[in-house]
Amino acid sequence: MRILQNEIKINRVPLLIWSLSIGALIAMCVFMFPDMKNEMDQVNKIFSSMGNFTAAFGMDQLNFGTLIGFYAVECGSIIGIGGAFYAAITSICALMNEEKNRTAEFLMTHPLTRGRVVTEKLLAVLSQITILNVIVLLIALGSIAAIGESVPMKDLLLMNLSYYLMQIEIAGLCFGISAFITKAGIGIGIGLACGMYMLNIISNISKDAVALKYVTAFGYTDGAQILNNGGLEVKYLAVGMALAVVGVVVAYVKYTKKDLRA
């Protein structure tokens, strides 16, 4: 597991920056909640009268007056977008960087099979995403405790689990792409994450586009759905996890045969 260790070591600074940035934004939102709580009735009214915009972010089905409702919209967007970007960038760079930074000739001339390298790189990506989500969750719980509020723990954990799984899906897809490319990965990764986020917004607005929820990794991260049903939408989740597995399988197939760039 030397490659895994080394991956985490050389990527530890971006990991900490992303974790603390997302965590800080969440803490900021949570800290704003007590001041806003009293005026939430009005806020709810305003938001509920904003038509599509309200639906786009699931605010038509959530109660802003409760911390968990507030968390689902505000913090959900932050972890959703931030986590998706981090997962996309980390994963798409995992295999690509060996050729982009021309370190492949160093690494791959050690007695390691390609499959071994892919496995350790994959585990490194998953570890980094897991570490980020644990840090973010701890900061969220800490800041909720700090303002003296309490939330239904199961709902909060389910929501964070959905964001975590969404990041895993995006990482799986990006990992597959990573095996093919030797440059421009970050653009592709962020593009993919943004695209999926947009698809989710479209599917929230238009009843005709609800099938898009199968395509986008955000389909099963809908806070309102989780709060109202007490669980993730299994059909979207199953498709998402299947896509992630496909990405990983593609990465193995491609990378074990690939001619590495000098």
Next chain:
Amino acid sequence: MNAIEIKKLTKNYGKSRGITELDLVVKEGDIFGFIGPNGAGKSTTIRTLLGLIRPTSGEAKVLGYDIRDAQTSILRETGYLPSEINFYPGMKVSEVIRYSANLRKASCEDRAKVLCERLGVEVNKKVDDLSLGNRKKVGIVTALQHSPRLLILDEPTSGLDPLVQREFFDILKEENARGATVFLSSHVLSEVQNHCRTAAFIRDGRILMHDEVKNLEAAGAKQVTIKGTIDASVIAGASDVERHGDRVTFLYQGDAANLLAALGAQASGVDDIHITEPSLEDIFMKFYEGADSAFRAENKEGGEAK
């Protein structure tokens, strides 16, 4: 036993350079020079042997292991120095050296320390701050520290200063004395001539000549430029004599003593003299053009027969 056995190995890269039905044998214990101009296919051959790229057709064995299905066995007993080596940004030199040893599950800290001292590697620097030559020195340490049976070195001296080059070749000779086979590629003829026992010339993805270095007629050729009124055409061993104004240039093939004696006979006509290594292109033009065109003709016939 042969350290490297290549049979009809072909690698096509879309449209760019590759290698074509390459045959080559390197005996275990040899110091082998693989020489050719840039883009001749040296790196392609090496990268195919190491499994970085997959052959289009043909076969090859390294240390008795097939390159298609025993990659890790080959890599375990091989040390490789790429022509342009890069390391992970942010790592220190000492970390790179330790990481390489760890990936090989080798404990060779003492050997690494000796190599670093001899080559003047600064282990506390960040790899990002290293020049090409200094990166290369780190690469030499990672290629050699585990005392491999086979050393594959792709243009190892580029970027190294002359003192380090000398130390490097001393180390290679010691490795060879220990029993290691050394396979190095170069586009500098004198390097191969001075340090290798056997050599092969490669051009356009084909082997033109493969022999012991002492038998290679081109190996001793010198490019002589003289300012003055000397008549170079009477010097035995001189060829391709050309005169440009007050300068005459020619290729000299033969003993240095004879050249000096011949020049001594016309010493009053020599104002200045410059003796250098001819470029590889010149060498190929002069000595192997025949072999090359014969080779091409043969292949063309083969193609038409199909």
